Structures are given as C-alpha cells and as structure tokens.
Amino acid sequence: MTEPMNRQYYLASRPTTLPTPSDVPFRDVPLPEPAAGEAIIRNLYISLDPAIRGWMSEANNYIEPIAIGDPIRSSVIGRVVKSCSDLLREGDIVMSLGGWERYTRGSAATMTKLDENSGIPLSNFLSVLGPTGLTAYFGLLDVGRPLAGETVLVSAAAGAVGSVVGQIAKMQGCHVVGIAGSDEKCDWITSELGFDRAINYKTCGDYQAAIQQACPQGVDVYFDNVGGEILDAALMCLNKFARVAVCGWISTYNDPDAPGPKNLWQLVAESVTIQGFVVLDYQDRFAEGVEQLASWMMAGKLRFREDIVDGLDNVLPTFLKLFNGSNNGKLIIHNPE
C-alpha cells in the first residue's frame, strides 16, 4: 500500500476579483506525522462560505489572511486517522478549522468531537447547527434585537444565514421580509419558511420602492449580508432607532473599487446603529446557540437546505456558486472516505 498523499488547494496568489484556478491550484504532498497534542483528520465535509473570499485578500480582517502557499482555510468535519493526544482517538468524528484539503493536521484541543450516531446528519454541524446557524442566531437576537411587531428585513434571505435569520425573526413575532435572487428562492422563503414577503432583487426594479412596498411600517432591523446598492436602498427605509446587523458584504468581495454606501446620512437622520459582528465574537455562547437551534430544528420550527457537492476536486467551481447565487442552500463539499 502506498503512503497516502494529501491533496491541498492552496493560495498561490491573492485574487482581486473572482478567484481562478491559477490563484487556487492544488498540490499533492505527503501526509505529515502529528506532533505531540496534535491529530490528523480525514476531511469528510468542507464548508464553503463567503467569508473565505475575504480571507484570501490581504485586507485587515477578523482573522489573519490566508498566507500565500497555505491551504485555503475553512471549517471542516473529519474523522481522526492519527492522534498524538489523549483528547482524541482514531475513528473519532470532529469539527475543526481545516482547509480545502483531504487531510488536516491540527491541535486536538481545538477540535470539537461530534456524535456520529446522534441521528443528526453530520453536515448539519456546518450549516444550521454550525457557523451559519450561529451567525443568524446571535446576529439577529444580540445585534438586531428585534421586538415583537417590528419589521425585519433580510438580504440573501434564501442563503444559509438569511434563511435562519428570517425564521427566528418570525418566532419573535416580527413582520419578516426577505430579499433573494430568484422566484424559486422567493417562493421557498415565503411558502416553506414562513417569511411574510419576498423581493426578487433581479426583477423588482427600484430596490427602495420594492422595500417600501414590502415593509409598509418601515424597517426596524436590517440583517445585511450583501452591502452595495441594496444596503443603500434599505438605509432609506429605516425607522427611527433601527438596527443594521452586518456580518459580511458579499457584493463587494470581488470588486475592489466598489463605492461606499451613499445614504449613510440616514444614521443621523434616524438615529440608526450599524453593527458589524462575526460569529467568533460569541464563541463563549456557542453551546447555548447550538442547543437552541437544535431544539427548534427537532421541533420542526427551523427548515434549511444544504447544497452538498461531492468531490474535493470540485471545491473551487463550487465555491464560486456563492457569488452568482446559483447555490441552493448551505454549500458543502462532501469528500467521502
């Protein structure tokens, strides 16, 4: 039997627009030995998130940029194949910060053990019970702080974060309006997820008029994943003391010359708060979040879609689906054993 090799998709150059195969080529390298305290996992699921595009750039960010030559960083679920730690045994399933690679080596202390036999599909721990679900949970409840009867507007509303935001907002008794990029997505969030209204931003024409029509009482909380022109339009529809929760601006990631929002004057005109956040800010409350999300999920109150694509070698073209909206739910690479 030959020594297993580790296929890695790594950052060869920093993309300025959409990343290409020359920015993110692959290499096959020997599997390293774990040092004391480390484990090596065989990655089974790799999470593809818009944030990864930010880490490819050298701009200041909430975690270090990916270094040139390093594998593309992402959340993964894998099976331990070698362990030099008492914390993990061969065969354990863990969630970890890993990469676009077949095997990841890391400190066992930073890996979270998952129960393979809980009845919950492992991929759920990268979606509704993972970073995107937790982003929605803390971002809406802690940053957006919606009150019953208020209007919550969500962009990228059929996405992994936005779809959960809208459903939690409905549970808070809010009027919930989602913005998405196809009639099918709009139909899904209203018919299946219980959003009150949906706006197809590709066909609605004037964004501001469309938001005003869907939010006749104005907007109290805007959960913004998108930025750009939709943010500018939403700013014009905010009520006094509205909150804007921002966890990313996907419309700007591949456009270094994207202009800043024009309508920020609304902050003063309506005493608005715009708050940026990342899910890592809430690390010490993850257990609370997962427990609540899981209980809603078990009770059938939280629906979600996962768009699972087989094969590590599909990772880059699959990642790019995030930026044209052609993904259909939380995007995950499955790389079966």
Next chain:
Amino acid sequence: MTEPMNRQYYLASRPTTLPTPSDVPFRDVPLPEPAAGEAIIRNLYISLDPAIRGWMSEANNYIEPIAIGDPIRSSVIGRVVKSCSDLLREGDIVMSLGGWERYTRGSAATMTKLDENSGIPLSNFLSVLGPTGLTAYFGLLDVGRPLAGETVLVSAAAGAVGSVVGQIAKMQGCHVVGIAGSDEKCDWITSELGFDRAINYKTCGDYQAAIQQACPQGVDVYFDNVGGEILDAALMCLNKFARVAVCGWISTYNDPDAPGPKNLWQLVAESVTIQGFVVLDYQDRFAEGVEQLASWMMAGKLRFREDIVDGLDNVLPTFLKLFNGSNNGKLIIHNPE
C-alpha cells in the same frame, strides 16, 4: 412710534453647496399678534450650528426640512415681549426653537424659562449647557461608552461639541486625542483642555499614519463630527469592538457628490458599531445633562469658548465660518435689545 418690524432671514432656495445671500435673503415683516397659548420673544442670542445646513436641504432628516419661505430655524434665547399664555410673562427670558429673525412667535409651552440672574451668562445655555454640550455629554457617555484606559479620538475637537467630548473623556480616565484645523486650536485643546494629543489635519499629511502615531493603543471610541476622509482614516485605526458615535458629517453637507466611506469593511473586521444620534433623542434626560455639565463648569473642570458676533445682519457670513473652521468656539449671534 412706528410698529416694530420683524427682520427675518428666510430660505428662498435650497443651496446645493454653501448657502448664498440669494438662498437666504431677508425681509421685514410686521410683528404678528400671539394666538392663545403663544408668546412673542425678542431674540437676543441665536445659535449657529452645522445641523442648520442639513435642515436647509430637502433630504430626510431628524426634523422636517425648513420649508421654502420660512425663516432659517435655530435655537435662540429671547425676552418675552408679548404673551397670551399663563406660562410666560412679559420680560421673561426663555430658550426656544426660533429662527434667524429679530422676533419669534411660538407656543409658550415649548419655551424653557431661564434665570437671568443666576450668574451664568445666557449664551452658555446655547453652548456648554445647551444643545452642543448635551450632544457631547450623551454622545460620548451613552453612545461611545468609553472605559477608563481606552483611547477616545475626537474630530472637530476645538469645536463646541468636540471640545466638551474630549474633556469629559479625560474625566473618564481615557487617552484623548483631538483632530483640529490649526496649530492654535491644537495648542488650545492640549494646553488648556487637557487633551493628551492633537492632530492638525491641515498639516499632518497622511491622516491614518497621524492617528496611529497619536493613538499607539488604537482607537476604542471615535466621536465623529466630520465624516469624509478623516472617518475613512479613523476606521482603519479602530480596535476590536470599537464604537463610532456620529452626530453629523460637516465635511459632506456642502458637497452633494461626496463619496461614501471606503473602509466600512472595518465594521466586520473589528466588530465595530457605528451609531448615529441627535441630542433630541435624549430630551427626557436634558435636566440630568445640564445639571452635570453645570456642576463640572462651576468646578472649573469644563472649559469652553464662545465666538459671539454682534448683529442679526451678520448671520449668514458668520454661519459660513463653521464650514471653513474660522470660528473660534461655539458660534452665536448676539442681537442686543
């Protein structure tokens, strides 16, 4: 004796850049009679604030735009000359929302009586004990929420708001850095007001480098009166969980094509909160604010400058001093009896 006439500077057309005498001409009109519940006051002091420029535009704002044909709105202190209300008597001194005019007619219930013999100069109720002092007080303590040992950066730091912000921040035990537009102003805020460092933005060169040098621990609270390029530079110097308090963006008021900030990505990178506010949001706490500001003033802990210009007919050229920074403290028109 002839019937007294009321000279009014009124909005004839909405300026797109700096207002000109043709945008704000004057007229002499007969003094109206007060209706039941109203009083007429002879304006003695007229407050000139950057916010007034915003009210001249038709953009959405925290109060209605000034209607075409109406006197320019501003805070005033005046003496009651006629009253049709039990609340006020002829001779009383009041603070009120008034206008750039010799006499203002208004509801007596909205006028606040002041004690002419308290030993506090009346003009102080338009500056340190008035809207600008209260803006500083609530904006810093309630929106900025600085902790002892944190770094507070203030733009327009020699202005009526910024100078008070910096002194209150020093009382909170903060490292305080001010940005101002002349060496004289920089000298005043450090030597007289106790700011730790000052940046002359007209001579410092690269804003970001200058802020980084003056704030070696980064910026935790940025109190922003200015917007534009200085905001963009300050955004790059913010610490994790920094707060940006915004009560106006004077650099943009006379430039309808001013681009939006380029560095808002810092909101997500550093989990920053930008909060817009206006002093009217705190109306139910004005008494608390005035009491605290007055006690600091009496104790010699709060210094301030007033730039008082005599003569209603100087109102427009005096107002324009705000926009080239040639005022020297809180700008007030004095129109003696």
